[in-house]
Amino acid sequence: MTGYVVELEGVWKVFGDRAVDAMAAIQSGGLSKAEVLERYGAVVGVRDASFSVSEGEIFCLMGLSGSGKSTLVRHINRLIEPSAGTIRILGEDIGAMAADELRALRGTRIGMVFQNMALLPHRSVRDNIAFGLELRGMDAFSRTRVADRTLETVSLHGYGDRLPSELSGGMQQRVGLARALAADPDILLMDEPFSALDPLIRRNLQDEFLNLSANMRKTTVFITHDLDEAIRMGDRIGIMKDGEVVQIGTAEDIVTAPADDYVADFVAGISRLKLVSAGKIMMPIERFEALNGPVDGADQYPTAHPDDDLDTLVGLSTRSARPVLIRTEDAVVGVVDKTTLLHGLQGSAGA
């Protein structure tokens, strides 16, 4: 056991009638996406993707439409078979699982939420939520109880007897979430769950999901095409482009040190106020003292912790003419003067 709940290692997915040949050619020759399409008529959906998600973490996969993120997430419960690579859930290789083991895994360990809800229109909300339990053969009495409890969790108490079509989009997606939670799975796969909702309801559901997640500590893989959402939801973010995971890191890592121009373009418009911490932009104390002489009378300077965000620094800085000292419990480690702060806000310093 490596301690990770979800692990993907070198996962490839090639679509097309001659996908097997194409995959072999890629592994031996290293063809580009265009070459594969030209020679084999095959489309590379996922290109050598590897990442791991630890327990209770929310891992966001972010990318534009067509970047392969939905394809990639369907590998985690093997709705799509990988062309190459291994996927381990709780340390177990799911590629080696037999059909019934796989069904058990899907039914008990992994819950999934879909962008278009994909509820069954002919079943009541309650029966929709209990669907997975019913498939496993749980009796009607117990599954109804579980479903009603889950309905409360997503604040839809009393809607159990309605048909999905009678509910609003936001409520339908709560039902989708409840369905995923009903079996109390270890892992949640969220495929752009809030993308089809209007902004207010989206924000609402995001907050609610974050609350739920904090309580239940479900390991979550969250797909989105919206960087703001990724930053809001994700403990870590993986950015996908053309089937490839181009960068993995915390929101701050990605904003302050984009791996390439594509990612840089992506994060260019993002407000750094709440994302970037003082530690990332400060001038080390040694260098500051070498330039300006020793800092004396440290009590007269405003001080902040290296983990404080730029928003805090701006607040401190506006109330004092002096630069802000960055100190840990033991010592002063750096200084942020107004120039450094402005560069940090703009994203031009240290880059």
Added chain:
Amino acid sequence: MILTGSPNTVAEGRVSSIQAFVTSGVPYYVPTFERIEKNALPWWHVNPWALTVPWLWAGLRGVWLVFWIALAIDLLGIVCLMQVVKFSPLLAEAQANAAENVTLIDRYSKWIRNFGTAGAVLLVAGRLWVGGRADRWYYRQYSRWRIDQTIASGVDPRRLLLAGLIMLIVSPLTIYRATQLRLDGRACLNLIRAGEETDALLLRTGVADAASLIDGLQAEYDDLSDQFARLDAIRDRTSEQNSRRSELRKLLRDTGRDLETARTAVATGWREKFDCWFIDDFPTLARLVPPENVIYRRVPDEEAIASGRDGATKVVRTVKDPVEGRRVNIFTYSAESIDISINYLRASFAGIFDAMTNVLRQSLIRVEILFMQTPWPVISFLFLALAWHYTGRATTVFVGACLAFLAAFELWQVAMQTMALVVVSTALCILVGLPVGIWMAKNKWARWITEPVLDVMQTIPSLSYLVPAVAFFGISQPPAVLATVVFAMPPMIKLTALGILQVPESTKEAGLAFGASERQLLIKVELPMAIPSIMAGLNQTIMLALSMATISAFIGAEGLGAIVTAALGDAQAGKGLLAGIAIALVAMMIDRILKGIRMSFSRI
């Protein structure tokens, strides 16, 4: 200045675009197109090339619309004029004996006059019209070409060649045909027969070619007629001489016919052959020796019965003597082969067919008893209750009226028979159609195979499979049920498949993601979501089954349809009409109730 580009460059762009389109004749087309755009083209404007050689002009420039219109008009005109050529010799012939042929002369001269005028008017007016429209059509093509550069533009000799080829295929034969009188329907067949028989004669006599065959036959004929004349001259013939004489007469007749045949075969010119091959009907491609006329019959097997197996039977195969020299075409050959195969299958697998007939008959009898022996107040009540529960008041009243019609015209029991037939057929349709529909939805190959079969089932005239149905199952209710099933099942299959295929991919994916097996997915997700579609299929199946009631009555189905067919036989319009209305009312009644039931499903 918001508008860039001066008027000059705009005009130049226009001219160069027209130039690129027409490539040759620019000085003519640029101002013409401009006048068309300005709506300033005079009504008498005519494109001289399109007026004189429209097909060549249109072919060269790729204005195919003009090409086909001009070709059609010209051909029609010429065909009219050719009637003059056709009837003139007939008129001359009739005028040779003017006194006797007054009506004929009158008729022919009228035809010649009318066709001649029509042809001339068509040619002149048609050409003028095409010539006048040509530039406008050409301009329209230019407008389309500006959007889509793949549309024909410029001049291209290859297109001219194509136009010539089309005219070569279409024109000469059509014009030649117009000059010829219609061939005698049997003329071509007689020519073929003469050829065949002459070949047979050559083979029999061992003579090398037709000319010497004719010589030989002539000599034989002369010899025979000499002998006959000599015998004929004798006044008092003995009985021996008399029999010799009649023998000679028969020989003489046969030889004379052979001689005639051979002469016809030799005299057949290229002209007759050409007419038979190209301008009349499609030629007979092959004349085949017909299939062996085999008859299979099932008879009691005496040997087996003797050895203790009661009621044992066996199939006896007898071959009828073929008719000497009979030749048939491919159609007849295949039809006879099919007959023989049906005969064989019927005799060999009698047990299976009888068993099927029995099962069908027994189930039909049970359902008939259910419908006919349940007292009419009970049935009426059930129908009305169904209508009341699932539909509104209006429909209930309508159902009541339909039932009253059946009762008032004393068609109740007969209608119940029809109902029984429909119920059994529909049950069979569901039993077979539902699984096949599911299979079709799940399997691409199944779809590929089933779809054409279903189309054939729906479109093949029911009368053409009633005959084999009778061959296999005899005349009675069971084959009627089968014929009804064949006709009524396709919508059941198609709409089941459609309903399953229409289930959104994402919903199926969700089912799988929560651990459904293929089977669970089908039962818990796909079939429930396909129910509205399946119900629509069921509804159509029932309607089609009812519409087969009359047709299947031809092979022994009882019920309302039988009254219609009987009325047809006796030319009793009133009876047939009333029974027909009863069928329609039964159909509408069931349809309305089913629609109500369907609506109660489709609330989801």
